[in-house]
Amino acid sequence: MTVPLSSCWTAVVNGEEKHLQIAQTTRLVDVLRTNLNLTGTKVSCEVGRCGACMVLMDGEPVNSCLVMAYQCVGSEITTIEGLHGEKEDELHPIQQAFLEEGGFQCGYCTPGMVISTKALLDRYPQPSQEQIETGLCGNLCRCTGYGGILRAVRTAGETCLNSSLLTTVVKKVNDQ
Amino acid sequence: MLLNRDNSGNRWHLRPDGVGKVTGQLQYLTDMTLPDMIHGRVLRSSYPYARILSIDITGAEAMEGIFAVLTFKDVPGLNRFGIATPDQPVFCEDVVRYVGDAIAAVAADSPERAALAMESIKVEYEEWTPLDSTEAALAPGAPELHEHGPGNVLHRTEIKRGSVDEGFAACEYIVSETYYTPRQMHAYMETEGGLFVPDESGRLHVYAATQHGYKDRMQLSRIIGCPEEDIRVVSSPIGGSFGGKDELNVQPYGALLALRCGRPVKMHNSRKESVRAGLKRHPMKIEMQTGISREGMIQAHRVRITADTGAYATLGAPVLNFCTEHCLGPYSIPHVDVEGISVYTNNGVSGEFRGFGGNQAIFAMEGQMDRLAEMMNMDPWEFRRRNMREKTDPGPLNQRILVTDGLSQVWEAMDRSELWQKRKHQNSPEVLALPPWIKRGVGAAIAMHGAGLGYGIPDPAGGRLSLNAEGKIEVAFSYEEFGQGLIATLEMMLCDLFQCSTSDLSIIIGDTDRVPHSGSSTASRSTTMAWMALQRLQTPFRSKILSAASALSGIPADELITGIGGVWWQGQIAPEVTANDTKINSRFVVSYVDLAKHGETEDWIFDTQFEYPTTPDNVVGGHYLYTYAAVAAEVEVNTLTGEAKLLDTRHVVAAGPVINPMGFIGQIEGGSVMALGFTLTEDAVMQDSHYITSNLDTYLIPTIRDIHTNLEIEAIEDLPEGDSFGPRGIGEIGSVALAPAITAAIHQATGVWVNRLPVPRDQLIKPLDVPLQKGVSSS
Ligand code: FES
Ligand code: FES
Numbered sequence: 001m002t003v004p005l006s007s008c009w010t011a012v013v014n015g016e017e018k019h020l021q022i023a024q025t026t027r028l029v030d031v032l033r034t035n036l037n038l039t040g041t042k043v044s045c046e047v048g049r050c051g052a053c054m055v056l057m058d059g060e061p062v063n064s065c066l067v068m069a070y071q072c073v074g075s076e077i078t079t080i081e082g083l084h085g086e087k088e089d090e091l092h093p094i095q096q097a098f099l100e101e102g103g104f105q106c107g108y109c110t111p112g113m114v115i116s117t118k119a120l121l122d123r124y125p126q127p128s129q130e131q132i133e134t135g136l137c138g139n140l141c142r143c144t145g146y147g148g149i150l151r152a153v154r155t156a157g158e159t160c161l162n163s164s165l166l167t168t169v170v171k172k173v174n175d176q
Numbered sequence: 177m178l179l180n181r182d183n184s185g186n187r188w189h190l191r192p193d194g195v196g197k198v199t200g201q202l203q204y205l206t207d208m209t210l211p212d213m214i215h216g217r218v219l220r221s222s223y224p225y226a227r228i229l230s231i232d233i234t235g236a237e238a239m240e241g242i243f244a245v246l247t248f249k250d251v252p253g254l255n256r257f258g259i260a261t262p263d264q265p266v267f268c269e270d271v272v273r274y275v276g277d278a279i280a281a282v283a284a285d286s287p288e289r290a291a292l293a294m295e296s297i298k299v300e301y302e303e304w305t306p307l308d309s310t311e312a313a314l315a316p317g318a319p320e321l322h323e324h325g326p327g328n329v330l331h332r333t334e335i336k337r338g339s340v341d342e343g344f345a346a347c348e349y350i351v352s353e354t355y356y357t358p359r360q361m362h363a364y365m366e367t368e369g370g371l372f373v374p375d376e377s378g379r380l381h382v383y384a385a386t387q388h389g390y391k392d393r394m395q396l397s398r399i400i401g402c403p404e405e406d407i408r409v410v411s412s413p414i415g416g417s418f419g420g421k422d423e424l425n426v427q428p429y430g431a432l433l434a435l436r437c438g439r440p441v442k443m444h445n446s447r448k449e450s451v452r453a454g455l456k457r458h459p460m461k462i463e464m465q466t467g468i469s470r471e472g473m474i475q476a477h478r479v480r481i482t483a484d485t486g487a488y489a490t491l492g493a494p495v496l497n498f499c500t501e502h503c504l505g506p507y508s509i510p511h512v513d514v515e516g517i518s519v520y521t522n523n524g525v526s527g528e529f530r531g532f533g534g535n536q537a538i539f540a541m542e543g544q545m546d547r548l549a550e551m552m553n554m555d556p557w558e559f560r561r562r563n564m565r566e567k568t569d570p571g572p573l574n575q576r577i578l579v580t581d582g583l584s585q586v587w588e589a590m591d592r593s594e595l596w597q598k599r600k601h602q603n604s605p606e607v608l609a610l611p612p613w614i615k616r617g618v619g620a621a622i623a624m625h626g627a628g629l630g631y632g633i634p635d636p637a638g639g640r641l642s643l644n645a646e647g648k649i650e651v652a653f654s655y656e657e658f659g660q661g662l663i664a665t666l667e668m669m670l671c672d673l674f675q676c677s678t679s680d681l682s683i684i685i686g687d688t689d690r691v692p693h694s695g696s697s698t699a700s701r702s703t704t705m706a707w708m709a710l711q712r713l714q715t716p717f718r719s720k721i722l723s724a725a726s727a728l729s730g731i732p733a734d735e736l737i738t739g740i741g742g743v744w745w746q747g748q749i750a751p752e753v754t755a756n757d758t759k760i761n762s763r764f765v766v767s768y769v770d771l772a773k774h775g776e777t778e779d780w781i782f783d784t785q786f787e788y789p790t791t792p793d794n795v796v797g798g799h800y801l802y803t804y805a806a807v808a809a810e811v812e813v814n815t816l817t818g819e820a821k822l823l824d825t826r827h828v829v830a831a832g833p834v835i836n837p838m839g840f841i842g843q844i845e846g847g848s849v850m851a852l853g854f855t856l857t858e859d860a861v862m863q864d865s866h867y868i869t870s871n872l873d874t875y876l877i878p879t880i881r882d883i884h885t886n887l888e889i890e891a892i893e894d895l896p897e898g899d900s901f902g903p904r905g906i907g908e909i910g911s912v913a914l915a916p917a918i919t920a921a922i923h924q925a926t927g928v929w930v931n932r933l934p935v936p937r938d939q940l941i942k943p944l945d946v947p948l949q950k951g952v953s954s955s
Contacts (some may be wrong), residue, residue: 039203040200040201042415044367045873046447047871049871049873050365050872052365079200081199096198099191102191102838102841102842103198106415107194107415108204108365110200111200136880139880140872140879141365142363145845145846145848145850146845146849146879146880147842150880150885
């Protein structure tokens with residue numbers, strides 16, 4: 001049996017252009033974890049419920065277990081590995097906040113949580129409780145009881161406010 | 177102390193495994209790959225109960241890209257596993273007993289190809305009617321699922337003292353109620369899996385999650401038929417377990433496939449397969465009859481526990497023991513008649529799960545307490561106080577237990593709390609202003625929870641402390657990091673003991689090649705065991721270091737101390753020098769690195785072995801150390817939809833000194849929200865012994881929307897003077913007493929006594945009995 005391969009799948013992943021020979025029906029989560037060895041993106045439910053596989057696709061949070069390779073040709077994908085602070089070897093303020101507030105335990109949901117938080121704060125730099133709940137209700141965590149996560153999101157909101165790391169979508173929203 | 181970041185000061189310690197987790201750089205065992213690895217899959221039974229007539233693997237074997245197809249014929253050693261009772265087949269030979277039973281395993285060059293090959297394995301069955309409930313399994317004439325009978329009984333327990341009949345005869349009030357608890361799913365986010373790597377020397381390296389690497393190694397050696405030393409088990413980090421990964425899961429298949437193929441094999445269960453094959457919390461039916469005197473003193477308590485243990489034993493017997501012990505609560509009761517039975521069925525396998533049977537028992541017992549208090553028209557907290565055991569009373573099994581004030585302390589702390597006081601003010605303007613279909617109530621519950629495995633069950637502990645060749649203070653334990661923050665706690669204990677910094681440390685866990693056998697990471701035991709081990713090891717280790725430093729420097733050993741980077745001199749402080757002048761006060765003598773260079777590495781290694789403390793009395797399963805907790809909950813019920821929402825919670829926990837506040841908070845918050853799911857939404861529903869809720873879209877664990885953002889934690893840190901057991905584990909205590917607090921609050925809000933979890937919404941829906949307001953048409 002031979003799997004039909006696409007001649008070229010192209011996308012920008014964490015700022016780098018990637019060209020792969022893959023079946024176009026491969027799930028994005030497998031492209032990331034298997035083909036690109038970016039295992040920071042986790043897989044848990046595979047039905048779009050848990051958010052462990054969350055990545056940004058052109059700035060929007062998506063469950064990478066539900067996105068097929070062909071749907072992201074040419075788009076810009078950001079995974080947890082693509083997040084960093086002002087300098088490349090620094091933690092992003094969101095990651096720093098998760099670290100300091102105890103926003104994780106086993107850590108398996110954490111990359112997805114951090115990505116969803118990034119999407120949330122990009123849109124609402126000072127989110128209300130309601131906005132946080134809406135923004136993160138697609139991410140399940142079994143360990144923390146969400147208390148630490150909530151505190152991390154609030155802290156991150158404060159530290160990110162004056163940072164250049166959260167601007168793209170805010171501009172977009174304001175422009176509208 | 178109210179526990180939060182602000183109150184923790186400099187004990188707020190960032191986790192050493194944190195950066196890897198928040199950046200996604202940390203490799204979990206299911207993230208590991210090797211260039212020449214192949215992929216394993218397991219074919220599971222189509223039916224919950226059937227005879228296997230034939231298995232035909234020839235089609236699958238002939239397919240391209242298939243490296244091996246294994247069945248029971250390919251198990252060289254024992255075709256069974258199970259921590260306590262090895263009765264679960266690696267591969268079924270003749271009969272299947274649940275839908276998770278394995279028939280065959282395949283290794284292929286891609287996961288897709290492995291899946292295709294599985295489809296072409298032909299299994300013929302003679303389908304039988306499953307025993308889909310404990311009633312069906314216990315019915316006369318029911319087929320026996322296991323040979324060792326009699327009937328389908330895995331285990332029975334009992335506690336009898338006094339005469340309940342006489343006790344009840346003297347009672348003024350008696351409450352009889354039957355409680356039902358759900359089949360809860362662990363729902364760890366990382367499903368089971370790992371990498372299985374044979375090396376040239378013939379050893380097998382197993383990288384797969386477990387809570388007890390040595391136990392896995394022992395079981396795998398039995399299955400493979402090889403010496404234990406031929407296997408190395410690496411078992412951390414783990415993406416959650418909660419008891420669910422304590423039994424072997426993918427390990428037998430990965431190991432057998434890897435050895436057969438001579439290549440690394442990767443296994444990673446899908447969520448659906450994880451649900452189908454994995455352990456669950458025992459669903460239980462608990463019938464309770466409790467009687468009290470006119471003064472409100474409990475006289476008699478009759479309990480019948482029926483637990484559905486599913487197709488195989490795993491820890492069904494110890495879980496039932498624990499439930500039996502805990503269904504008396506922390507109360508003195510003269511006449512007791514408890515019987516428990518754990519029953520084999522064709523349902524999913526029930527096993528170990530955070531709380532270990534305590535959750536079910538405490539839900540029932542505390543439910544009785546609230547019902548009795550109401551019958552007497554007495555405040556439920558006062559009613560509990562009257563019946564609470566004295567601190568010197570024996571434990572629930574009449575066994576001697578360690579005397580502490582924990583119980584009365586949590587009772588009093590909760591009594592003082594604002595949240596619990598709210599129960600007396602349900603007519604506040606705030607509550608009265610709510611729409612008439614919204615009702616609020618406050619409830620509370622109290623618990624004593626045993627730690628460790630209990631009397632009569634081997635519960636070894638130990639550890640190793642050394643100065644390694646790199647000059648690091650190294651500790652090694654056979655515990656695992658599955659998220660609870662063990663590594664951070666160990667780091668803090670060591671820094672406290674040796675006044676050193678985290679960069680002086682090397683912490684090794686979860687690798688049978690590198691750690692001594694120091695028992696499992698279960699039963700809230702790791703923190704206590706690690707602390708006790710370090711207490712035993714610190715003196716010989718320190719004196720070795722200090723005498724070596726003394727020999728090198730010529731300074732007497734008793735003037736030296738361990739500190740950051742190495743050994744320091746603490747000489748006499750001259751009167752004119754202030755104590756803060758560190759240059760004079762303590763001078764650096766020699767670094768750990770230099771010390772290690774000067775000694776023989778073996779000389780620096782210190783080991784200890786001991787047993788988890790148990791009661792001296794001969795009662796199997798009886799505990800010696802208990803943790804105490806009280807929980808209050810405020811709940812809002814929408815009587816139009818039947819939805820109950822938790823508004824506010826307070827946990828008071830008496831577990832000794834808080835070593836690691838971030839970890840402590842995380843464990844209580846996490847346990848509490850897990851208990852919230854147990855109470856309101858979680859149930860792995862089975863129909864005809866097939867799972868209906870097979871993924872996280874139908875099996876509903878709490879989300880960030882469902883939690884109680886006001887959760888407060890009060891830690892009571894006192895221990896009896898001279899206590900030699902140190903901080904108690906808190907991995908379970910946060911999850912055991914929330915359910916009865918919530919159902920008590922629901923009762924206050926609506927008048928409904930809930931006896932079944934998750935709380936059935938339809939019981940809370942009430943027709944609106946207020947006149948309709950103007951502008952609303954009633955036609
Ligand atoms: S794995 Fe994609 S949402 Fe759960
Ligand atoms: S930290 Fe374990 S699932 Fe969130």
